[in-house]
Amino acid sequence: MKNPFNEFYHVPNSKELLDIAFKRGMKSSAQVSKNAPILMKAKKKESKRIKVAVDELMNRILKIIKMVPSIDDLPDFYKELASILVDIDKLKLSLGKLNGILPILSKLKREHLNRLRKIEFPKEGDRLRRAAFGRISSVINKQNKNLKHLNDIRGDLRRIPTVDYTQPCIVVAGYPNVGKSSIVKHISTNKKIEVKEYPFTTKQLNMGHLEIEGRFENIKIQCLDTPGILDRPMSKRNSIELQAILALRLISDLILFVFDPTPACGYDITSQIELFHEIKHNFSKEGKIEIIIVFNKMDLAKDSEIVYLKEKLSLKDDEFYLTNSLSGENLDTLINVLKDRYRGN
Ligand SMILES: Nc1nc2c(ncn2[C@@H]2O[C@H](COP(=O)(O)OP(=O)(O)O)[C@@H](O)[C@H]2O)c(=O)[nH]1
Ligand SMILES: [Mg+2]
Numbered sequence: 001m002k003n004p005f006n007e008f009y010h011v012p013n014s015k016e017l018l019d020i021a022f023k024r025g026m027k028s029s030a031q032v033s034k035n036a037p038i039l040m041k042a043k044k045k046e047s048k049r050i051k052v053a054v055d056e057l058m059n060r061i062l063k064i065i066k067m068v069p070s071i072d073d074l075p076d077f078y079k080e081l082a083s084i085l086v087d088i089d090k091l092k093l094s095l096g097k098l099n100g101i102l103p104i105l106s107k108l109k110r111e112h113l114n115r116l117r118k119i120e121f122p123k124e125g126d127r128l129r130r131a132a133f134g135r136i137s138s139v140i141n142k143q144n145k146n147l148k149h150l151n152d153i154r155g156d157l158r159r160i161p162t163v164d165y166t167q168p169c170i171v172v173a174g175y176p177n178v179g180k181s182s183i184v185k186h187i188s189t190n191k192k193i194e195v196k197e198y199p200f201t202t203k204q205l206n207m208g209h210l211e212i213e214g215r216f217e218n219i220k221i222q223c224l225d226t227p228g229i230l231d232r233p234m235s236k237r238n239s240i241e242l243q244a245i246l247a248l249r250l251i252s253d254l255i256l257f258v259f260d261p262t263p264a265c266g267y268d269i270t271s272q273i274e275l276f277h278e279i280k281h282n283f284s285k286e287g288k289i290e291i292i293i294v295f296n297k298m299d300l301a302k303d304s305e306i307v308y309l310k311e312k313l314s315l316k317d318d319e320f321y322l323t324n325s326l327s328g329e330n331l332d333t334l335i336n337v338l339k340d341r342y343r344g345n
Helices: 014-027 038-067 076-085 088-117 122-141 144-158 180-187 239-250 269-283 303-312 331-344
Strands: 169-174 206-213 218-225 254-259 290-295
Touching (some): 014 038, 014 122, 038 088, 038 122, 088 144, 169 180, 169 269, 180 206, 180 254, 239 269, 254 269, 269 303, 290 331
């Protein structure tokens, strides 16, 4: 399923909304015969202006409300990710408030059209229309904070990756700065992934794909780069780490756990091992989800560091992959392992 927030487009602020609506209103022209009395012409002209402006506003507001998908109806992954990224209650409240002004606008329109019908001098038409626009402006201006809030959260929601539930998904996880993004960038089609020398560069989930030629048709494996996770209680984890946890919990069917056996990443190996155990314990679904272990930065790693990690995890030589994601060394082996695994399915 495509990111349900893909069609959550720019939300105009109150000034933008009013400018568009009033401009439209003023440009509209009423159907009235040339020979009609001036009073009738004025009534028709100003009625039309009010009607067009209010209808335009109402349509635009409805469009804004409709382009935000109903969070409660979304699949769990999107629903939970959305609630990590934004305050859902506040979002619902904002939409509710916008919805609440629709009947008010409708009423303002009705009232002013009624009053226009009863005027006795053409000049009163212009005055009434100005009064109507004033009332409308004050209703819309009160929504400015709401509209701005919607536009602000829109960016976060649109960055959610598209996940195809029908296809396998490898989730790449580990401590910050160990080389997860470098690996995903190397093995997948997503070359836009950011790699930086400091931790928590990756603040969101990034999807890449791995094409595999099957016997009958090609398979597209999803490969998800996640933000780093620290070894600490779940309640202490921030919204960046929680996105990675969510991916592990809900969409992984293979976990690629990346270690940096060297001090280069800035975190000690004991914490990385603790995190590995937590993930194995909580997210491998009792072994149903395989964990492939990678020792990255082999160019920097000392033999002693590799042996230490290997022993701490009680691994045999063929139970982990040594990689260098800068040069790509051994990543081809890893790609082949992944391909064989999915081809076999
Ligand atoms: N020497 C060396 N540096 C690496 C390797 N893999 C990643 N890096 C560097 O480690 C830093 C963090 O990499 P990144 O992929 O952003 O790690 P992430 O935070 O786990 O996604 C960057 O400066 C990378 O260039 C590697 O195999 N060897
Ligand atoms: Mg990263």
